Every structure is written in structure tokens, then in C-alpha cells.
């Protein structure tokens with residue numbers, strides 16, 4: 153495929169005070185944007201961050217919807233979204249929450265209209281968006297679900313060595329895909345959010361997209377229990393017996409290959425991961441610390457169940473690093489490469 157034929161990807165720059173804009177600058181300046189990536193953000197902010205990092209860039213402002221030219225080192229095409237207020241690296245401002253959300257809306261529109269094959273997102277700051285009055289905002293994942301009008305999406309993070317299942321298989325220690333049954337909610341509310349119908353919907357999406365987006369012919373998914381030792385036969389919690397096991401049995405009858413519910417403390421060991429294509433963890437900090445320990449900085453976040461490709465970084469806004477040039481662009485590089493691969497497979 154010629155560079156000019158590569159799929160177009162929208163790259164939202166995320167929270168303007170965070171590291172997102174400078175990571176986009178780094179990738180464009182280093183020539184590692186292998187695809188026709190269009191940044192969605194404020195061109196003046198990108199130019200300012202490029203100057204802070206002493207990177208030479210040709211920031212090419214496109215008309216709304218205009219296709220980008222073929223990629224080349226030093227070129228950063230931009231679909232412009234103006235800041236609402238000047239942004240200082242590392243300093244949040246609720247005045248720019250609408251700017252951050254507008255970058256997402258522009259990317260969603262490009263994907264839904266077919267002008268882009270997918271989107272890659274730099275990190276948003278959930279707190280500042282909530283402080284600005286967008287009650288109920290819990291992250292890109294749920295925002296994209298609602299914008300696309302789909303019933304269920306699945307957040308899955310994958311280390312880079314697990315991105316090419318059809319080529320490399322599953323190699324245990326550092327190759328990992330972890331999907332979440334619940335995402336951004338207080339721990340106190342997790343157990344009530346896990347219902348058998350919801351688990352069934354999530355696992356159907358996970359199964360279907362491991363096949364469609366990752367080329368896994370017959371996905372085998374391992375499911376964590378919620379309670380210590382997967383409930384110890386009901387003595388340490390009844391969610392396994394009352395909710396998880398019935399959900400898995402119903403799905404096995406549909407032909408899904410599922411292991412579990414298994415005790416989460418030993419599930420994430422090489423022997424138990426052998427032959428497993430993805431793990432479904434019951435909550436955010438049951439699964440993601442393991443994934444991030446295995447691959448922080450070289451992993452990506454994927455939203456499954458959308459009508460288009462969406463990948464993201466494995467980290468947040470890192471306000472402590474913004475503007476310093478010390479942020480690692482590795483995860484954004486993986487997220488772009490994965491989005492290209494998924495878009496070409498779709």
C-alpha cells in the first residue's frame with residue numbers, strides 16, 4: 153500500500169494542559185506517524201508545544217473534512233479546534249473542557265462520515281471536564297458509546313507484544329490483553345454493576361471483536377472472579393455463584409470458549425495465561441495494574457464494539473511532565489500502529 157492510500161486516522165490532542173499535544177508533536181517530528189494521521193486540536197497550541205520542545209514542524213491546517221496529504225517526517229496536518237482560553241502546560245482550566253470535548257466530536261464525525269477510518273485519542277482529564285459541569289462524564293469509552301448509540305462497548309488494554317495474535321500467539325509474561333467488566337465507577341458500586349445480562353453483552357462484544365479486529369479465529373477468554381479466591385464456594389461472596397457462573401454457562405451454550413470464573417490473583421500468571429486470548433477483569437484496578445506493570449508505555453487502550461476503530465494511550469494527562477519534553481511517546485506510537493492495523497483489517 154502506498155503511503156497516500158493508508159487509512160486516515162484522527163488523532164485528538166486531549167487535555168490541552170496535558171502531555172497529549174506534545175506527544176503528537178514528537179511523533180510527527182520524529183517521522184513515526186506511519187499513517188495519514190490528522191491531529192484534531194488547536195494549531196497554535198501545537199506550534200507552541202513544538203517550539204517548547206525545539207522541534208521543527210510543518211503544521212498544515214486543513215479545511216473541515218479536507219483529506220490529509222501523504223505522511224512525511226515533520227508534517228502535522230490538523231483539523232483545527234480552537235482553544236476556549238489560553239492553555240498553560242500543567243495547569244488545568246475548566247474553560248477548555250468544551251474544547252477537549254469538541255476535539256472528540258470532530259473526530260467522531262470524521263469517523264462516522266467515513267472521512268477517517270478510526271481515531272486515536274490522547275488523554276483527557278476526567279476531573280476538569282466534570283468540574284466544568286459535564287455531569288456524568290466518565291471517559292472516552294462511555295462518551296463514544298453514547299455518541300454512536302451502541303448498547304455496549306468494552307474497554308480493553310493490550311501490551312504491544314499481544315497486538316499481533318495471528319502472527320506471534322500468546323507468550324505469557326509480557327503479552328497481555330485485559331478487558332474490563334466495569335470501568336470508571338466507585339469501588340463501592342462495582343458489585344451491583346455486574347449483572348448476568350451485562351456480562352453476557354460484554355463477553356459477546358469481546359468475543360466478536362477479538363475475531364473481527366484482532367484476527368483471533370476462536371477466541372478463548374479467561375474470566376476473573378470478583379471476590380477473593382473467586383468467592384471460595386460462596387463463603388467469601390456470592391457473585392460468582394449467583395451472577396458470573398450462570399452468565400458464563402449461558403454463553404458457553406452459544407459456543408463461546410470461556411474459562412472461569414478464576415481467582416484473579418493466580419490467573420495473571422504465565423501458566424494460567426497459556427492459550428488465553430484475553431482476560432476479562434471485573435473492575436479497573438483488578439486488571440489494569442497487572443497490564444500496566446507488564447507493559448506501561450508500550451500498551452494501548454482499545455474500545456471494542458464501536459462502528460469504527462478507536463485506540464488510545466495507556467496513560468493519563470501526566471500534568472507533572474507537560475511541557476517538559478520528558479513524556480514517553482511510546483504508548484501513542486503503539487496506539488497509532490494498532491489503529492492502522494485494525495483499520496486495514498476491517
Ligand SMILES: NC(=O)c1ccc[n+]([C@@H]2O[C@H](COP(=O)([O-])OP(=O)(O)OC[C@H]3O[C@@H](n4cnc5c(N)ncnc54)[C@H](O)[C@@H]3O)[C@@H](O)[C@H]2O)c1
Pocket residue numbers: 171273274275276277278279292453464465466467468469470471472473478479480481
Ligand atoms: N486515555 C485517557 O484519556 C486517560 C487514561 C488514563 C488516565 N486518564 C486521566 O488522566 C488524569 C491523570 O491520571 P493519573 O494521574 O492517574 O495518571 P497519569 O498516567 O497521568 O500519571 C501517572 C504517572 O505516570 C506518569 N506518566 C504518565 N504518562 C507518561 C508518559 N507518557 N511518559 C512518562 N511518564 C508518564 C506521570 O508522570 C505520573 O507519574 C486523570 O484525569 C485520569 O482520569 C486519561
Ligand SMILES: N[C@H](C(=O)O)[C@H](O)COP(=O)(O)O
Pocket residue numbers: 276290291292293294307436440453464465466467468
Ligand atoms: N481506564 C483507562 C486507563 O487507566 O488507562 C483510562 O482512564 C482511559 O479511559 P477512556 O479511554 O475511557 O478515557
